[in-house]
Amino acid sequence: MGIDYYSCERCGEGFPDVIDYVYCECGNVWCCVECALEDGFKYGIEIDEDGEKVDSFDGATCKYCRKEDFNDSELLEYSLVLLKTTREQLVTKLKNSK
Ligand SMILES: [Zn+2]
Ligand SMILES: [Zn+2]
Structure with missing residues (x-):
């Protein structure tokens, strides 16, 4: 099993999948809880063996x-749709404006 690397949705920090990272069901990942919370992350709720509600990634x-x-x-x-333009055209415009 190799190590996969992810990059944090919030700060862009790269990290290996062996650390305690935070992930969402939609596929977003964050390097730490702080970053995840900044992006409005909310844990799911799971009931553990004792019938207690616990935070869960499910x-x-x-x-x-x-x-x-x-x-x-x-x-x-x-924005490209709104501006009725393409990424390429925008790149050209930006180049010309420099
Ligand atoms: Zn982060
Ligand atoms: Zn999500």
Whole structure:
């Protein structure tokens, strides 16, 4: 089994999948709880053997899968539609404006 590397959705920090990272059912991952909470991460609830409610990654949500916010690539795609342009055209415009 090899080690996979993820990058934190919030701070962009790369980290190996062997640390205690935080993940959401939608596939987003964060390097630490602080970063996850910044992105509106909420634990799911699980009932343990003692009938106690405990935090669980099962059923976890973040602001992205609750559609309260969108990541930059989604925002970019939508702005391109609004601007009736393409990424390539924007790149050309930005180049010319430098
Ligand atoms: Zn992070
Ligand atoms: Zn999510």
